[in-house]
Amino acid sequence: MIKKLLASVLLVSSGLTFAQQPAAPVPSATLPTPTPGQVVEQKPVVIPAAPQLAATGFILVDATTGSIVAESNSEQRLPPASLTKMMSSYLVVDEIEKGRITEDAMVNISVKAWKMGGSRMYVKEGTQVSVIDLLRGVIIQSGNDATVALAEYVSGNEDAFVDKMNQTAAQLGMVNTHFENSTGWPAEGHLTTAKDLAVLARAIINDHPTHYPIYAEKYFFYNNIRQPNRNLLLNRDETVDGLKTGHTEEAGYCLVASSKRENTRFIAVVMGTESESARAAETQKLLAYGFRYFQTTQLYQAGQQVSSSRVWAGKTQEVTLGIPNNIVLTLPKGREQSLQAKMHINEIIKAPIAVGQELGNLTVELDGQLLVNTPIVALQAVEEAGFFARLLDNLKLFFRNLFS
Structure with missing residues (x-):
């Protein structure tokens, strides 16, 4: 009877690894924030059409x-x-x-x-x-x-x-x-x-x-x-x-x-x-337009922690989660505060876990438009726990699944 129960526990728990938690907002601390003394526009800048240049x-x-x-x-x-x-x-x-x-x-x-x-x-x-x-x-x-x-x-x-x-x-x-x-x-x-x-x-x-x-x-x-x-x-x-x-x-x-x-x-x-002076003047118009209405904004750095999550059957019970690559966007000025970021993290995360292993994803939207969809990865490795610790966690997962 115990052998059958253990077999059932291991079988059921193995099928839970890929479930995901509902999308959760990213904590505000991980979103871009204005530097001290910076004036943040409350309303987006109205962006006109790009200048028409006297160029082919x-x-x-x-x-x-x-x-x-x-x-x-x-x-x-x-x-x-x-x-x-x-x-x-x-x-x-x-x-x-x-x-x-x-x-x-x-x-x-x-x-x-x-x-x-x-x-x-x-x-x-x-x-x-x-x-x-x-x-x-x-x-x-x-x-x-x-x-x-x-x-x-x-x-x-x-x-x-x-x-x-x-x-x-x-x-x-x-x-x-x-x-x-x-x-x-x-x-x-x-x-x-x-x-x-x-x-x-x-x-x-x-x-x-x-x-x-x-x-x-x-x-x-x-x-x-x-x-x-x-x-x-x-x-x-x-x-x-x-x-x-x-x-x-x-x-x-x-x-x-x-x-x-x-x-x-x-x-x-x-x-x-049409001339040396014209190419300089037309280029100036273009650059002036770009700097007036747009800016480069770094949202996340490679390796930046965005969350942590419970680990089952591991030597440690928590893993830190982060972004594998820099996330940099070109945004209209004044719109960085309107970005909406959400995390989707695997509901059941089991050891062993390797550094860089994908355990969810992060999305960033502006006015309903998807700008970023990037993996969320483990920032540290987590080894499997011993036999009895794994058995205990698998039992917990079995009953969690049974009554959910």
Whole structure:
């Protein structure tokens, strides 16, 4: 009789592991709260439509979350001109940071690099120039000669480097991009989109923070020639710290700019404007709109505890529960206090439990719209209890299920 009872207890209790508690509000202490002295708007800001720009296409993206704040013709394939060099510099920096090349390595300048027209760093055929100087020549001076020299150094020849550019574009998710050369020199089929360039800009900022400050340098002096960075916003707005300009007759005047204010960084891509001053002015409009009406808000940090729960048949009777990854959102200003977060935690949690084991989920909504649905996981391991402790808990679960 006792053996049958024990068998029944073990059988019934094993079927309870996946039941969930009804959704419960997250304690207010885990929700974002205003810092001391911060004025919290009681009413949401009325957000107007994004500005209409005198540009062929544009996009404004939160660099942290990837959320699109404003866009127009952002997926139209367009010639990128020297914005192409963003991919070239991304690949060179990637080679440096992965230890495949060094900044002080000397690069032989080929006839092909020396003969490049358009924007130039003015390197000389047969000389040697360091990788870091050439990289500055690409980013600050937009040198076609410097770009080809680096492409040849990294991959042996420019064609092989371009293959690497296209492979990397595909890996990053730049689905409407194809490169024919490393510089942006006009070529049939050499096309990208504002949206894809925003993806690339995010990768430059987030993947290579050590070298990103180069994009904010206003001048570079080489070969007795001092050339300015063509990004006019570097001199107009101290919060702007990159990224790249481009211009050809076919592409018009283009600019990818990034600006950070407090905890929010936006990337603006503007393509096909009519002048150097116009691309700067239109980009300013876009950035001003983003910072006026939106902000980046971190709700939870990876590993942050949000709750704890009873553990059955474990050496300890409680497990701490938390969020496995950072939860960061782009929100309209003044709306963070309107977020509604709820936890759904497994009703029966039995040992053994591994760190990171999923034991529920957390949802965050704004005005009924689901913004976040993330797992709730164990922040600590819990080992099984001894035989008699497990037996006692299984008996408790058996009768709990019997009378529930």
